Amino acid sequence: MEILPLEPFKVVIDGIKEAGGEADKFCYQCGKCDSVCPWGRVRQFYVRRLVNQAKFGVVPFESEDIWLCTTCRNCVQRCPRGVEIIDVMRSMRRVLVPDGVVPASIPICVVL
Numbered sequence: 001m002e003i004l005p006l007e008p009f010k011v012v013i014d015g016i017k018e019a020g021g022e023a024d025k026f027c028y029q030c031g032k033c034d035s036v037c038p039w040g041r042v043r044q045f046y047v048r049r050l051v052n053q054a055k056f057g058v059v060p061f062e063s064e065d066i067w068l069c070t071t072c073r074n075c076v077q078r079c080p081r082g083v084e085i086i087d088v089m090r091s092m093r094r095v096l097v098p099d100g101v102v103p104a105s106i107p108i109c110v111v112l
């Protein structure tokens, strides 16, 4: 089994916290956010997985999912733990933008 170094993930976790995503520490993975996210009606899209990835510093840079959140707040209103999910989504984007990891279809001025 390959043992991965922790340091890179800690750097990302710290970056997410600095960008305002610390609220993800309250998530207990109940999935209520997934049940109300409009994206769930049209494609596979797991809000709780993104929150969990932020918690552990594993930003899915190869996926377009973190760029899909429309900030509608459905999930925030439903979350029993008061997780500011939109802040988590934005903070993951902010971690990627300085490295230029942004889909070509999205102007950088609208993601921050």
Ligand code: SF4
Pocket: 026, 027, 028, 029, 030, 031, 032, 033, 034, 047, 048, 051, 078, 079, 080, 081, 082, 083, 085
């Ligand atoms: S609703 Fe809140 S606590 Fe439940 S999985 Fe989503 S973010 Fe986590």
Ligand code: SF4
Pocket: 036, 037, 038, 039, 047, 068, 069, 070, 071, 072, 073, 074, 075, 076, 085, 086
């Ligand atoms: S704020 Fe984003 S993640 Fe939450 S329900 Fe709306 S589109 Fe989905």
